[in-house]
Amino acid sequence: MAIILVDMDDVIADFEHALIDHLHNKHPRIPVVLYEERSTFYSIENYPEKHKSYVRDVTHAQGFYHSFKPLPGAIKAVKEMAKAGHTIFFCTSPLLTSEHCLQEKRTWIKEHLGQEWLTRLIITSDKTLVQGDILIDDKATITGAAKPVWTQILFTAPYNRQSQAKYRLSHWSNWEKVVEAALKARFKVRSVLDPCTLPFNKN
Ligand SMILES: [Mg+2]
16 A cells, blocks of 8 residues: 655645635635636735735734645545555645644645544645655645655646646546556556555555
8 A cells, every 4th residue: 555645725724715704804806716717726826016015914814824725535535545444644835924824724634534534634834755555746846955756746836737747637526546546657657666665555
C-alpha cells in the first residue's frame, strides 16, 4: 500500500467558493472573479490592484479557513483511500501572513474527519521535503529545497487546465482509477531500478 499526501485548499476544502462568498458578503461592491474564470493559482493575482486589499482582508479574517465546505466527494474518498489500506497524510501550505490559518486548518480536519485524523496533518511551506508515494495537489508546479520523491496527481481546477500533467484527478469519485495508474507506474520504475524493492511502502 502507499503513502498518499493530500493537499487541503481546493483539493478537499473549497477555498475558491468561500472567497467569493466572503467577498460578496463583506465587500458587495467588489466584482468577484467567478471560479470558472480563475486563471492564476493564487486568487489574489486574478484581482485588479485596486481590489487586492479586499481579497487580503477576507483571506486573513478570523473564520475564513474554517468556513470552507468540503469539495464534493472529498471526505468520502479520503476515508475510502484509508480503508483501501493507503496511509493518508494531509499536506498543506499555510498562508503565513494569516494569524488564523494554521489553527483553522487543524479545526477543519477535526470537524470534517475527526480528532483521530489530526496526527495526519502536515503543514509545511515546502512539500518537496515530505516523503510519500503520491501527492494530490492543485498546484501545477511544486518546487522547493529537494527533488520530490512523490508522484503528483494534479487536482483539476480552472487555473491549471492548461498544465501538462501525467496524472489528473477531476473529481474525487474517480480517485481509485487515477491513484492506481500512478502507483502502477511508480512500481514499474522501482522494480527496474531495484528488483528487490517492494511495490509500495509497507506500513
Ligand atoms: Mg491547494
